[in-house]
Amino acid sequence: MTPPVDMESEVGRAIAAFATGKPVMVFDSDFRERETDLLWPASAATPEVIRTLRNDCGGLLFLAIGNEIGEIFGLPWLQDIHTHPTLVEENPVLGKLITDDLQYDNRSAFTLSLNHRETFTGITDRDRALTTRRFGELSGEMIGRSSEDAITAFGLEFRTPGHIPVCREAPGGLKTRQGHTELAVSIARLAGMVPCTIGAEMLEPEGDGALSLDGARAYSLANGIPMITGEEITSAID
Numbered sequence: 001m002t003p004p005v006d007m008e009s010e011v012g013r014a015i016a017a018f019a020t021g022k023p024v025m026v027f028d029s030d031f032r033e034r035e036t037d038l039l040w041p042a043s044a045a046t047p048e049v050i051r052t053l054r055n056d057c058g059g060l061l062f063l064a065i066g067n068e069i070g071e072i073f074g075l076p077w078l079q080d081i082h083t084h085p086t087l088v089e090e091n092p093v094l095g096k097l098i099t100d101d102l103q104y105d106n107r108s109a110f111t112l113s114l115n116h117r118e119t120f121t122g123i124t125d126r127d128r129a130l131t132t133r134r135f136g137e138l139s140g141e142m143i144g145r146s147s148e149d150a151i152t153a154f155g156l157e158f159r160t161p162g163h164i165p166v167c168r169e170a171p172g173g174l175k176t177r178q179g180h181t182e183l184a185v186s187i188a189r190l191a192g193m194v195p196c197t198i199g200a201e202m203l204e205p206e207g208d209g210a211l212s213l214d215g216a217r218a219y220s221l222a223n224g225i226p227m228i229t230g231e232e233i234t235s236a237i238d
Contacts, residue, residue, distance in 0.1 A: 014226035019191035042136030042196035047125040059201025064184035066195030115162030122163035
């Protein structure tokens with residue numbers, strides 16, 4: 001059984017903030033991508049949240065979902081789609097684009113990209129907020145329902161391709177992969193929320209590298225956002 005988190009610790013403060021719809025920052029590790037993500041619960045997404053991620057981060061906006069949410073909606077990993085023998089035969093270029101040289105991992109977390117059906121282009125702050133928020137809400141609504149019901153409800157509200165890339169947690173979570181996706185959904189679980197988290201990687205102003213750890217801590221202090229590390233999240237779960 002997971003021991004209770006010390007709510008006076010930085011991890012405890014991050015969990016408490018996230019549980020009330022506020023952001024947290026997570027630095028993965030010196031031994032992986034060495035990147036900091038700015039994260040919000042998906043269900044708390046507003047145009048202002050998307051605007052902050054877009055203006056203050058510089059990296060890709062992504063929706064991280066728990067593996068169980070991926071199962072409910074039947075979301076495949078793109079890496080599996082792109083290496084499917086039938087598709088490779090029909091589209092030979094896929095055979096030339098195989099992901100076999102990632103420098104930080106051996107597998108990509110990306111699944112489908114989405115737009116809500118009520119969006120226009122899908123890229124505006126309002127559109128991306130709607131897509132994100134409704135995905136988080138629908139995920140919570142479908143927990144405990146059959147996959148058939150969930151997929152039907154999903155298709156009524158969403159289409160692909162879209163402007164919100166979705167990343168699906170690896171089976172086993174942090175025990176099998178210590179990526180940003182797994183860390184992002186772990187924060188949601190620790191906060192007692194549906195494992196759906198919207199975030200973006202924080203880059204240096206010129207965009208040529210990840211925001212330094214010192215720079216991330218300065219942003220955290222200036223904006224009153226709790227900042228924790230992947231190691232701290234893993235320790236809270238173990």
